[in-house]
Amino acid sequence: MAKPFPLDPSLWAATAVPAPETPPLEASGRADVVVIGAGYCGLSTALHLAERGIRATVLEAQEVGFGASGRNGGQVIPGLKFDPDDLVAKFGQERGERLAHFAGSTADTVFGLIEKHGLDVPHRRNGWIQGAHTQAGVDEVGRRAEQWARLGAPARALDKAETDRLLGTDRYLGGWLDGRGGAVQPLSYARGLARAAQAAGAAIHGCTPVTGLNRGRDGWRVTTAQGAEIVAERVILCTNGYTDALWPDLAQSIIAANSFQVATAPLSDNLRRSILPEGHVSSDTRKLLLYFRLDHTGRLLLGGRGPFREPRGSEDWAHLERIVGKLFPQLGKIGFDYRWCGRVAITRDFLPHLHEPEPGLLIDIGCQGRGVGLQSTMGRAIAEYVATGNADALPVAPSPVARLPLHALHRIYVSAVIAWYRLNDGGVR
Template identity: 45%
Template sequence: MKNDPRSHGLWELSAPPAPVTPALVGDIDADVVIVGAGYTGLSAALHLASAGVSAVVLEAVEIGFGGSGRNVGLVNAGLWVMPQDVIAGLGPVHGPRILRLLGDAPSVVFDLVARHGIACEAEPAGTLHCGVGKAGLASLKERECQWRHLGAPVRLLDPAETAEKIGSGAYAGALLDARAGTIQPLAYARGLAAAALAAGARICTASPVVSARREGGRWRLRTGAGSVRAAKVIVATNAYTTAHGDALWPEVRAELIHLPYFNIATVPLDAAQVRSVLPGRQGAWDTREVLTSFRLDRAGRLVIGSVGALRGAGGPVHRQWAARALARIYPQLAGIGFESEWFGSIGMTVDDLPRLHRLADNVVSMSGYNGRGIAPGTVFGRMLADFARGVISEAELAMPVTDAVPARARRAREAMYEYGSAAVHLLTARL
């Protein structure tokens, strides 16, 4: 996208074409206008249109341009934080609600894929959270205990089972979550868009919103060549909310700490190599603070990723790290060639919990997915659609409606993520 091979890499090369979505021209009316064509915005549009509510999506660039088209493709259940920490952070009412919602979220994704025939390489085979050393294994044991207390189908694998599932003895154990899986993330976003269009929604790409003003009891959102007038607005821009001085909702950007994340894909493995790597087709990531994620795509490429940005001096550092990390986990792949690379930004919050805000009267936003965008974005989009059409009240939402609070030392934290991850990878590349 934008002639940048490092924006979406393998996913843009292998995804089916996006549906035709011309830029907005002229003035139109809708019941709900949605800003952002990622998982949240597209899911909201699909569920609104399916219920007979007129919805228009305004996207500044292309479908899935943000994190929805750049992530590794793990369809995870829950959040990064432990279940008990979710309850502690959101309280006894909303904590259990969001755990139920996000625990079931992968099944919602895979059901949508099946119902709408979305060609996105869906593999509902589970995920493997891999333990690094004693500390990592202890963390996984606690996570298993908390999730099993809630009835979740998770199981801690011993070293032998872990080695069999991963195809490597690099980890002390792994937590298998049967609810989860993998998809081709950009293909999923494009498929959601096609389903939303088929249901009657309208999606306008290359249509950045330049102003939002109240006119009587409705909102008018203007782009460069047109406008949409609607009673309600859903802001679903998350980590790709504009940071310019004329930003419409600067509080969303001010609250999010951008964490850069990159992925590098190998050339397709041969048949013997494919059989030796993740034979059950689970996606995987480990318990390191600067984590490693890895999964196969449908063509047998191994995608390895971590925290970091593939720009400036960081590019060669992270590429060298990827080669070393891959050879450490899978010695049989040492020296294999890489085919594509890409990176983007994850919207982090100070407590690693998502945020639901009322930005103005009848304007709501959802953000702060903290690296868990696919399944949460899908069900949060559905939730916002139900809220917009009055199916659920504010008191029934899975998330509390709060005011945005700027993150302290945001720029310093973002620099730490980018340059700190490069330092970690530079060091570990030489160990």
Template identity: 40%
Template sequence: MSIRLLILDPNMPSTQLLAGERPAFPDSLWASITPPLPPFPSLEGAHDFDVAIVGGGFTGLMAALTLRLAGKRVAVLDAVEPGWGASGRNNGQVIPGFKWDPDVLRQRYGQDAGRKLALWGGDAPGLVFDTIAAHGIDCSPLRHGWIQPAYTDIAAKRIEERCRLWAELGAPAEMIPPADVAPMLGTPIFQSAWIDRRGGCINPLAYARGLARAAQLQGAGLYVRSPVASMHKKDGLWVLTCANGATATAPQVIVATAAYANDIVGGLKTSMVPVRTAQVATAPLSKKHLDTILPQRHCASDTRRLLTSFRISPDHRLVMGGAGATAGLSHDFIVRKLHKAAERMFGHLGPLDWEYAWSGYFAVTKDHMPHIHEAGDNLICALGCNGRGIAVSTAIGKLLGERLLGLPAEEMPLRPTPIQPFAFHAFRHLGVAVATQYNGMLDYMDKARSR
């Protein structure tokens, strides 16, 4: 077994680290199979733009594309390069909706606003696949549907209700006949499952790089190795100063750094908890494995609180993600959990040869919903997709662009809210550890009650 691991150097000077990580790509499967971007420059000197965007993930890049198509002079400033953060490290599943079901959204936001928000989140995968088609992005898109299998009796009831709620809203969602669950997934461990045909999967790093190329072709300026160190208002304009002293001046600014936020916007860094999760990938699978595991090339993620996601990559590997979380840099514990989960699910097919293991941070908010914050005059921030990043962050990027183009706040499906820092944010490492243990215990109790 040969595994390539993401190596982090905690002894590197903090000025060169981003949330403790080196500014270099992890040795992930996606990095190994995705063509590199053409050379982009770093920001040098002083430049004026209509909109400056901090962060080159899905949100920032989609915002740039939206604004540039409307004729705005746009700059994207990334501390490393587009797709370096969570956008280029995830499992690649394009999942409809949010962590909360439509009925919960209606309870929280009101009947009309909650329904509008649910429909917007549910339609987000369509935006992803439409964008890929419109700009010819080569990211191995497959829209065969997303499956959520249930591991316990309790979860089985939950997904049946979830499926019903989405079907009532017109989604192409249905329960999978019990006899078809194991053959569709390739594993006998799940009791039931539902499928939402709006979902699918992509190579996420290739999608991020494709968005960057699309924005550049439309005339947006993309600047790599250009971490923004500070930002202030001068003569009615925002002045963003990079670590090398270069400046970008613009009347409007978007900050879309998510879990890798720094202190340029007061309170933003402490309004979420950066949580590390991991992905593992096998060597190319045997024909027996490929014919059995997700044979119709759906993607799937289960219902457990410490969920496991799994899919087949474009080069015929099993890619699994999740299975735990930590607030630190090490992912060894999560990788071991993923390997055990794979053995439990697919051990009947024979041994798996693991080649890749990598990880990264994603942003978790208090209410497990994405947040948009208007933190100052023509300064707008967004973060907190809470593990639903590809579809939701793409939709948020378009929404941020539309907002700066004049969309009234009351017409936004996800409306701006004040920044609210976490209390005791300094103790987040302990909090994530406790939450992980607690959620694992709840998953175990659900399984015990289902026997």
């Protein structure tokens, strides 16, 4: 029997609700749909399929939320890297507007699921602030706020004084506020989705690595490391930054970048009133963005890029600890209780990708750092597509799996770009 690889000693692993029972798959059987990966997309897909009466079996190599779904910053941010007008210019009026509507609804999906299913998830929805660290960034966020407000979002630009007050730092020149955003305890949210899916009738098996996918006359045969097999009409593959060699070239179609995070000791009441005093979450306009928030235990969490390799020691988080002190000097010599990281799946065009390389196999990949809302909503769309066959249910059209040229060199290249951005991004590096 496969044993789970333990989660990092993260803030989320320390404060999450208990994991649901997800025993390894030990006996072969059949399902309508096999979902590979128990992150947000896989769990949301299984939940929405089960609610439609479709038998879904989720197979997870480790445990629910083991990947980025249990390791991210817990920020629920609607939208994509591209603004609404950019999406229309890129895809045309109809497709662009449809994708913008999908992207704008992703935070609603998360908080709607928490409410509908009564999920035991610490959460708060006071909005997201994107701080601008240059004048060009101020112009950029002003346009962004105007475009989303035009579509009915509770969005507005912030001048420097209001940005300083709402963030608790004077390091930004301005920003914008999107009232749709918020925060969740991300591992508790993943575990809550799993419980909701199980209650609806989905089966979830942890510690069950999938080792083979083969299509035959009786459907897809999904082979696991234990030797047990599931035969199903359809397979949904959604492993994102932890994608392996299960499907040819898929792992080479993305860059799986590490996002490193630190969490302080709990702040005093006075310090909590001086940092993000109204409970917003925040990230900024840097190429190597920083993101920060207070969690439900009163700790300040800050995240950003780190080395591609897995961490070797606390020194791999030292740059983030220095940034905390520069952004928020009022913290003094506060200690750090948690350090952890997780892999984010980044596509070449910074958009989510869907692939349908063979009939009955649908692949979702590319969270772009906004996976909490994006992948929860993608799972609902995938379930509708599977149930109805309506391709318009999908926010993006399936495309061929495209291996990045010279993928083996991308880590070297991106590492060099990261070093360059650190020198030229300005501000608190």
